[in-house]
Amino acid sequence: MKIKLPELSRELVQLKAQRWVIKIGSSLLTDDGRGLNVDAIRSWVRQILALRRSGIEVVLVSSGSVSAGAQRLGWTERPTTLQARQAAASVGQSALIHTYEEMLREGDRPGEVPLHCGQVLLTHDDLRSRRRYLNARSALRTLLDMNVLPIINENDTVSYNAINLGDNDTLAAVVSNLLDADLLVILTDQDGLFDADPRCYPDARLLTEVNAGATMLERIAGGGGSGVGTGGMLAKVRAAARAARSGTSTIIANGRCENVLLRLQRGEAIGTFIHARLPTLAARKRWLAGHLRAHGTLHLDIGAAHALLRDGGSLLPVGVTAIEGKFRRGDLVLCKDPFGHEIARGLVNWDALVVARSLGKNSSELAGDPEAAEGVLIHRDNLVVNDLLSVEPTSLP
Ligand SMILES: Nc1ncnc2c1ncn2[C@@H]1O[C@H](COP(=O)(O)OP(=O)(O)O)[C@@H](O)[C@H]1O
Numbered sequence: 001m002k003i004k005l006p007e008l009s010r011e012l013v014q015l016k017a018q019r020w021v022i023k024i025g026s027s028l029l030t031d032d033g034r035g036l037n038v039d040a041i042r043s044w045v046r047q048i049l050a051l052r053r054s055g056i057e058v059v060l061v062s063s064g065s066v067s068a069g070a071q072r073l074g075w076t077e078r079p080t081t082l083q084a085r086q087a088a089a090s091v092g093q094s095a096l097i098h099t100y101e102e103m104l105r106e107g108d109r110p111g112e113v114p115l116h117c118g119q120v121l122l123t124h125d126d127l128r129s130r131r132r133y134l135n136a137r138s139a140l141r142t143l144l145d146m147n148v149l150p151i152i153n154e155n156d157t158v159s160y161n162a163i164n165l166g167d168n169d170t171l172a173a174v175v176s177n178l179l180d181a182d183l184l185v186i187l188t189d190q191d192g193l194f195d196a197d198p199r200c201y202p203d204a205r206l207l208t209e210v211n212a213g214a215t216m217l218e219r220i221a222g223g224g225g226s227g228v229g230t231g232g233m234l235a236k237v238r239a240a241a242r243a244a245r246s247g248t249s250t251i252i253a254n255g256r257c258e259n260v261l262l263r264l265q266r267g268e269a270i271g272t273f274i275h276a277r278l279p280t281l282a283a284r285k286r287w288l289a290g291h292l293r294a295h296g297t298l299h300l301d302i303g304a305a306h307a308l309l310r311d312g313g314s315l316l317p318v319g320v321t322a323i324e325g326k327f328r329r330g331d332l333v334l335c336k337d338p339f340g341h342e343i344a345r346g347l348v349n350w351d352a353l354v355v356a357r358s359l360g361k362n363s364s365e366l367a368g369d370p371e372a373a374e375g376v377l378i379h380r381d382n383l384v385v386n387d388l389l390s391v392e393p394t395s396l397p
C-alpha cells in the first residue's frame with residue numbers, strides 16, 4: 001500500500017517514497033546534442049530496474065526527441081521552425097523509445113517478469129480538459145498496475161507553440177500532481193540548484209535544501225538553460241512549486257553522477273532537495289490550479305475580493321467591474337483585486353459577451369437574462385484562491 005506523507009526529507013526518501021516521477025533532460029540524454037547517449041541511458045535504466053525491484057513505482061518523463069531527431073537527420077543546429085521541430089520530434093521519439101526498450105531487455109533476469117515500457121505522449125489539451133486529464137490519469141495508473149514503465153513526453157509532432165507545454169519540467173510536475181507522486185527527481189547537467197548559474201559564475205554554491213515556492217529561488221534560477229534543453233533552471237524551480245501542490249517533494253540532481261538514483265534512494269545528500277512545504281490542494285483544485293494558460297481576466301471590486309478571500313464564497317457579477325479577453329463558458333480566467341493583484345482563478349460560467357452585459361448587476365437585475373439568470377459567475381467549487389497558488393499561468397496571446 002502506498003504511504004502518503006505531507007512532506008519528505010532525505011532520510012525518509014529511503015524509507016517512504018514509493019512513487020517516483022523521474023525527469024531526464026535533453027542535454028543529458030543527447031550528450032549536449034551529439035545524439036542519444038546509449039551508455040548513460042543504459043545506466044539510468046539499470047537503476048530504474050533496481051528501484052522497481054525494491055518496490056518503487058517509477059514514471060519516466062523523458063525529453064530528447066527533438067535533439068535526437070535533429071542529430072539523426074544530420075542537422076547541425078537545433079530546429080527553429082515549427083515544421084522542422086515537429087519532424088525532428090517524430091524521428092527522435094521513436095529512436096528514444098527503441099533505445100529504452102532495448103536497455104530494459106538488456107536488464108532482464110531469468111525467472112523475473114520483464115519490465116516493459118509504454119510510450120505516453122501528452123499535449124496541453126490532454127491536461128486542460130478535465131475529461132482528458134482524468135483519462136490520462138487512469139491510463140497511467142493502469143500501466144503502473146500492470147508493471148509497465150510509462151515513458152512520457154510532450155507530443156511535439158502535433159503540438160504548436162501557442163498551445164504547447166513548452167518544457168518537460170512542467171510536464172513532470174503536472175504528472176506528479178496527476179499521480180500523487182511522493183518524489184519528483186529532475187536529472188540535469190548540473191549538480192543541482194546553485195545560488196547563481198554555475199556556467200557564468202564558477203564560484204556559485206550548491207543549495208542542498210530549500211522550500212518549494214520560496215521567492216528567492218526564481219531570482220537565482222533566472223538564467224538561461226544549456227541551449228540544448230528548453231526550460232532552464234527556472235522551469236525546474238517552478239516545477240517543484242507545482243509538484244508541491246500534491247505534497248510531492250523534488251530533488252534536482254546531476255544525471256551524470258554515478259548511480260545517482262540509487263544514491264538518492266539511500267538518502268545521500270546529493271543534489272538540491274526542495275521540500276513540499278506549500279499547502280496541498282484537493283485533486284480537482286490541483287487540476288484547476290495547474291492550468292497553464294488563462295483565457296481572460298475579471299477585475300473585482302473590494303467587496304467581491306473579500307467574498308472570495310475571506311468568506312470562501314462564489315463570484316457574483318455584481319462585484320465585477322471590468323473584463324479582458326474573449327473567453328468562453330468553461331474557460332479559465334484570472335480574478336484581480338482593485339489593485340491589479342491576482343487573487344484567484346477559476347472556470348467561468350458564461351461567455352465574455354454575457355459577462356460584459358452583466359457587470360455590476362445583482363440577481364434581480366439579471367433575472368430577465370436567460371443566459372445569466374443562474375446568477376453565479378464562478379462557482380466556489382471551480383475557484384482556487386491565491387494563497388493556495390504559487391505558479392503564475394501565462395495569458396493566451
Ligand atoms: N542557479 C542555477 N543553478 C544551476 N543551473 C542553473 C542556474 N541558473 C541557470 N542554470 C542553467 O540551467 C541549465 C539546466 O537547464 P536545461 O538546459 O533546461 O537542462 P535540461 O536539459 O536538463 O532540462 C544548466 O546547465 C545551467 O546553465
Ligand SMILES: N[C@@H](CCC(=O)OP(=O)(O)O)C(=O)O
Nearest residue numbers: 026064065066167168229230
Ligand atoms: N519535448 C521536448 C523536450 C522539451 C524539454 O523540456 O527539454 P528539456 O529542457 O531538456 O527537458 C523533446 O523531447 O525534445
